[in-house]
Amino acid sequence: MRAQFVLSEIGIGLRRNLTMTIAVVVTVAISLALFGSGLLIRAQVEAMKDFWYDKVEVSVYLCGESSQAATCGGAAVTQQQRDEIQADLEAMPEVDTVFYESQEEAYAQFREQFEDSPDLVENVTAEALPESFRVKLQDPTQFAIVASAFAQRPGVEEVQDQKALLEGFFNVLNKLQLIALIIAGVQVVAAVLLISNTIRVAAFSRRRETGIMRLVGASNLYIQLPFLLEGVLAGLVGAGFAAGALVAVKAVLVDGQLRPNFPVIAFVGWSDVLAILPWLFLTGMLLAGLSSFVTLRRHLRV
């Protein structure tokens, strides 16, 4: 095998087919960029889960004087009920820690949280805010056990899972991921068809050469390799652009815009991005290589 010969054949092929090659590179780049974005969104969800699930709590709100819930019976929680609830919470094996927040403490936190809107603070009194137990679970997914045990108890107004609030946000991200992957999938189909067509045109425009190669006894590998490598090269260049786009998204959008504006949220790190990049190149190479290979088997038979 003479590398120089194969390389010069690839060069000739790519130049002769420049417009098609560019189309392949662009399609592969878009497809892989979306694929990479899908993976990046998933990494983002994971990063946020790791960050938030340690912090989320289950809030067991206790009845106040004006509570409407059936379990309250129109009266505030009694001292006995409160003590029993606390004891039972602490006895549960799923529960890590229990922290009591009185109406005054809730009010103080409320005032702090809304110090920018004094009107709102003025209209709310400590009595209007419910006292609660803030429960931290061993495993944040086991909310249902706590909820079923306490939701119907006298003196409990409501059991609220902070995780449910996050789930809503994660759902949005997961849908975004799904959309990115679907578009990536459609683009992959387009890329496969384009690559197959490009190889076919290339094989046709070089049918003289390949015909002579077959006649003088060149092996299949020798005849097909330049075409195959042409496809793989275009796929890799496309993957390179996709990788560049992903790095740009991380550097400009995530680090440049989102992180300074949302300092409390955890974002994907460079290690997440670097973990995705090899997959882009591998996918690009396999995508182009396989579609070239299948096309060649159909159009360049010995």
Next chain:
Amino acid sequence: MIRLENVTKSYPTSTRPALDDVTVEIDKGEFVFLVGSSGSGKSTFLRLLLKEEVPTGGHVHVAGKDLHKLSSWKVPALRRSIGCVFQDFRLLPNKTVFQNVAFALEVIGKPRSVVDKVVPEVLELVGLDGKGKRMPDELSGGEQQRVAVARAFVNRPMILLADEPTGNLDPSTSVGIMKLLDRINRTGTTVVMATHDAAIVDSMRRRVVELSDGRVVRDQSRGVYGYGA
């Protein structure tokens, strides 16, 4: 060297077989003319020897190999032992004479040193020394066919197949090509040439195999193009 045993070849698009129960044996070093009108099966005959087609029935043996049993990855090796020349030359227009001949060696992986040594030798053999840097369209038809012969012969094949090599050439140029093929034949290479050219067949007085409607109707050593010609 070449043996066809009861070979039949039918194409799915045609009701009449292209070759019908053909049995021919060609020895090493022979020079054989394959004659017959268009559609008589000459080209199919040659394509079978290259395993570009597989017979519908019968067996084809080339260079000691039963082509029926030859696996597809060994077909290139078979073709390296066979040179081919065509009526339309089939040169690469964007390569020089030297590069055209060298191409046949490069694509079977021969190193540069061999190419640089062998190509000038074969160009001299076909009478084209000094024209290695010319492009094919700067050459006459006869010279182009010499390039094609050089390319077919550069790998020193055991068999040379020629499909109407003089079909595009005037009679005097044709004689030159025939002298060249004769010289190649004298090196021990088996030559099989399909042709319509009665004058050439008659003047060469070599073995003639005549095909008609896919059947061998005549096999004559030192024959002529047609009876009464």
